[in-house]
Amino acid sequence: xxxxxxxxNTSKNKNTKDKAVKDSRVKELKSYAIxxxxxxxxxxxxxxxxxxxxxxxxxxxxxxxxxxxxxxxxTEDFLDSLPSDTDIRIVGLFDKPTQLTSTPYEYTVxxxxxxxxxxxxKITVEYINPKTIPxxxxxxxxxxxxxxxxxxxxVYYEGKCKVVEPLSCFDFDEQYLxxxxxxxxxxxxxxxxxxxxxxxxxxxxxxxxVITDDYYPHTQLSGILDSLGVEAIDVRLTSDFxxxxxxxxxxxxxxxxxxxxAQAQTMIDFIHNKGGSLYVAVDCYLGIQYxxxxxxxxxxxxxxxDNVLQEFDTSYLLNANSTLESYLDLAYEFSExxxxxxxxxxxxxxxxxxxxxxxxxxxxxxxxxxxxVSTNMMTLQDEKTGSYSVGMHSxxxxxxxxxxxxxxxxxxxxxxxxxxxxxxxxxxxxxxxEDMLNxxxxxxxxxxxxxxxxxxxxxxxxxxxxxxAMSFVFMAVIPLVFVxxxxxxxxxxxxx
Amino acid sequence: MLAVYKRExxxxxxxxxxxxxLALFAFLSGFIFINKFNQGSVDMxxxxxxxxxxxxxxxxxxxxxxxxxxxxxxxDILYYTTPSSLFSIVIGKFLAAxxxxxxxxxxxxxxxxxxxxxxxxxxxxxxxSCLVYFFLASLFIAVGVFASALTDSQIISAIVxxxxxxxxxxxxxxxxxxxxxLASVLSVFGFKGESLYKFCDKVExxxxxxxxxxxxxxxxxxxxxVAPLFYCISLTLVFLYLTYRVxxxxxxxxx
Numbered sequence: 185x186x187x188x189x190x191x192x193n194t195s196k197n198k199n200t201k202d203k204a205v206k207d208s209r210v211k212e213l214k215s216y217a218i219x220x221x222x223x224x225x226x227x228x229x230x231x232x233x234x235x236x237x238x239x240x241x242x243x244x245x246x247x248x249x250x251x252x253x254x255x256x257x258x259t260e261d262f263l264d265s266l267p268s269d270t271d272i273r274i275v276g277l278f279d280k281p282t283q284l285t286s287t288p289y290e291y292t293v294x295x296x297x298x299x300x301x302x303x304x305x306k307i308t309v310e311y312i313n314p315k316t317i318p319x320x321x322x323x324x325x326x327x328x329x330x331x332x333x334x335x336x337x338x339v340y341y342e343g344k345c346k347v348v349e350p351l352s353c354f355d356f357d358e359q360y361l362x363x364x365x366x367x368x369x370x371x372x373x374x375x376x377x378x379x380x381x382x383x384x385x386x387x388x389x390x391x392x393x394v395i396t397d398d399y400y401p402h403t404q405l406s407g408i409l410d411s412l413g414v415e416a417i418d419v420r421l422t423s424d425f426x427x428x429x430x431x432x433x434x435x436x437x438x439x440x441x442x443x444x445x446a447q448a449q450t451m452i453d454f455i456h457n458k459g460g461s462l463y464v465a466v467d468c469y470l471g472i473q474y475x476x477x478x479x480x481x482x483x484x485x486x487x488x489x490d491n492v493l494q495e496f497d498t499s500y501l502l503n504a505n506s507t508l509e510s511y512l513d514l515a516y517e518f519s520e521x522x523x524x525x526x527x528x529x530x531x532x533x534x535x536x537x538x539x540x541x542x543x544x545x546x547x548x549x550x551x552x553x554x555x556x557v558s559t560n561m562m563t564l565q566d567e568k569t570g571s572y573s574v575g576m577h578s579x580x581x582x583x584x585x586x587x588x589x590x591x592x593x594x595x596x597x598x599x600x601x602x603x604x605x606x607x608x609x610x611x612x613x614x615x616x617x618e619d620m621l622n623x624x625x626x627x628x629x630x631x632x633x634x635x636x637x638x639x640x641x642x643x644x645x646x647x648x649x650x651x652x653a654m655s656f657v658f659m660a661v662i663p664l665v666f667v668x669x670x671x672x673x674x675x676x677x678x679x680x
Numbered sequence: 681m682l683a684v685y686k687r688e689x690x691x692x693x694x695x696x697x698x699x700x701x702l703a704l705f706a707f708l709s710g711f712i713f714i715n716k717f718n719q720g721s722v723d724m725x726x727x728x729x730x731x732x733x734x735x736x737x738x739x740x741x742x743x744x745x746x747x748x749x750x751x752x753x754x755x756d757i758l759y760y761t762t763p764s765s766l767f768s769i770v771i772g773k774f775l776a777a778x779x780x781x782x783x784x785x786x787x788x789x790x791x792x793x794x795x796x797x798x799x800x801x802x803x804x805x806x807x808x809s810c811l812v813y814f815f816l817a818s819l820f821i822a823v824g825v826f827a828s829a830l831t832d833s834q835i836i837s838a839i840v841x842x843x844x845x846x847x848x849x850x851x852x853x854x855x856x857x858x859x860x861x862l863a864s865v866l867s868v869f870g871f872k873g874e875s876l877y878k879f880c881d882k883v884e885x886x887x888x889x890x891x892x893x894x895x896x897x898x899x900x901x902x903x904x905x906v907a908p909l910f911y912c913i914s915l916t917l918v919f920l921y922l923t924y925r926v927x928x929x930x931x932x933x934x935x
Contacts, residue, residue, distance in 0.1 A: 248902025642799030670699025
């Protein structure tokens with residue numbers, strides 16, 4: 185009996201020992217499993233953090249159809265030309281948007297990331313919401329000079345700011361309403377930001393005073409002048425109107441009233457004493473007469489008539505039902521100003537003023553066909569059929585600076601009409617002001633607009649039958665085919 | 681691995697599961713496509729990226745039976761007796777599920793052909809979106825495979841993978857909630873002002889960094905970035921390794 189007890193004890197001890205060995209092995213394997221999982225997760229996260237930090241921005245490509253997320257070679261060259269210690273901040277005064285579809289930010293967020301990537305540290309892009317961090321406004325604009333507001337971009341360089349509204353990064357077709365909004369027709373975000381940077385760094389070469397009233401906005405014209413390095417200052421005609429010494433040219437566009445005699449005299453003094461230039465644009469809408477403005481233009485032997493142009497050559501008409509909307513011919517000596525046909529509507533006829541001084545050289549810029557008629561807006565009397573000028577140029581032959589461009593159309597200065605043919609008009613206006621202000625285009629950073637991504641289908645191929653057929657196939661036929669196949673397979677195999 | 685892959689792929693078509701998943705995906709992707717087609721404008725890149733929202737439903741259906749069915753029947757013992765390594769079995773089943781998702785994608789290819797036929801745009805950005813779709817699919821499939829290995833019930837497996845995928849989907853919301861809560865708590869302890877907001881923003885950005893959906897969002901806008909793809913592959917490997925570890929536990933666990 186004693187030996188049985190000893191045998192049982194030995195067996196029990198052996199089992200206990202085996203169990204202890206097994207338990208320790210299990211513990212070891214368990215620890216190894218847990219540690220290996222933790223190590224793997226840690227390694228994966230560390231490697232990904234490093235990858236993101238070192239290569240995240242480099243291994244990034246723009247696959248969009250319009251190249252909206254990448255800067256062009258023009259901007260790249262410009263950024264490369266900047267000194268290596270240049271420090272430009274682009275600050276979005278809002279939280280970085282995450283949902284970009286159908287918002288203006290779809291065309292700015294990705295693009296600005298590319299600015300930061302390609303600038304080699306010269307440009308940083310941040311998104312700081314002034315509602316949560318109000319000090320950003322005083323940090324960028326301590327004196328409050330720029331009146332910074334939320335939901336805008338600020339380009340900041342050495343204490344100077346340029347504000348960019350997200351919507352200003354687009355050309356809009358203002359005559360077309362698309363779901364209650366103006367339809368964007370071109371993306372000029374890169375042009376806007378590159379020019380903002382260029383202006384902050386290089387400053388302005390010329391200054392132009394733009395005289396207008398609120399009836400005809402001219403943001404497009406101001407943007408073009410900005411891209412030419414010309415500072416455009418809006419001026420309202422007041423009783424104490426005067427022209428500052430730093431003014432290189434005056435732009436008068438879309439005035440809905442005539443200037444006063446005193447204001448006319450100020451302008452005449454500007455022309456003769458300061459050698460200034462003029463750009464004047466009117467149209468025949470509202471039938472306004474400009475006797476005092478004509479006195480100024482008389483100094484260049486030019487006159488705004490009270491006549492509207494009617495075109496009767498069908499090859500010039502834009503709309504077969506309207507003789508007031510037509511193409512215009514560009515005079516030979518200005519043919520380089522545009523590659524495309526210029527268009528206009530409700531054009532006012534421009535003529536000489538009957539002051540053919542020997543020192544004044546006057547020429548037509550834009551003319552109608554020889555089948556057009558000039559109709560007086562007051563008397564409705566037609567003049568004889570022939571070719572009439574809608575745009576003219578005049579200069580003093582002994583002066584480099586005193587010249588005027590006069591247009592009887594607001595197509596090149598008023599936003600509403602400008603957008604009808606934005607690309608052609610932009611090109612045309614840039615050439616005019618380059619000529620007028622003696623700007624060397626090689627010194628400029630001109631960035632073309634990009635198209636808006638267009639995923640439209642060809643609607644002439646699609647009708648209600650097509651849509652019904654597509655709906656039936658994709659939402660009924662194809663899923664049903666799979667469901668029926670599944671049912672057949674189930675029935676065949678359920679008894680297996 | 682090849683044998684496991686073939687067996688698993690065939691099993692999808694020997695029972696209704698595969699057909700249900702194919703029908704479901706066809707219907708859902710067709711729904712998005714027809715809505716856009718009706719509007720006269722089809723952005724295939726955005727549509728393909730949008731399909732990731734349906735992984736919530738499709739992935740649990742596709743992956744719920746991968747390991748749990750074998751566990752229920754008791755045939756999972758074959759994993760430990762077969763000459764193939766356990767990891768190759770995991771990979772084989774994972775690839776079978778990925779192949780089924782690839783077969784589903786044929787529907788999208790048909791939509792691309794229709795889009796081109798009707799004058800729409802299919803460009804390199806669209807193919808970039810296809811690539812990120814498959815990388816995200818691999819991540820979610822790996823999550824489903826892991827969930828399937830945890831249990832012998834297909835229903836529980838589907839629920840677990842659904843919950844994990846939902847958590848991944850709502851990481852942004854969780855990050856925002858944590859950030860706001862942290863701001864409230866810290867302000868009670870006297871922390872105020874811009875430094876508090878900056879800190880909480882950093883916390884939110886840190887949590888959002890782990891969200892694969894946020895990382896891949898830019899593909900919708902034509903921005904192709906390698907970092908999100910690398911991240912998806914890394915997380916896929918993590919979940920496959922976790923699956924291997926769960927299965928391997930049976931070897932040494934005494935339960």
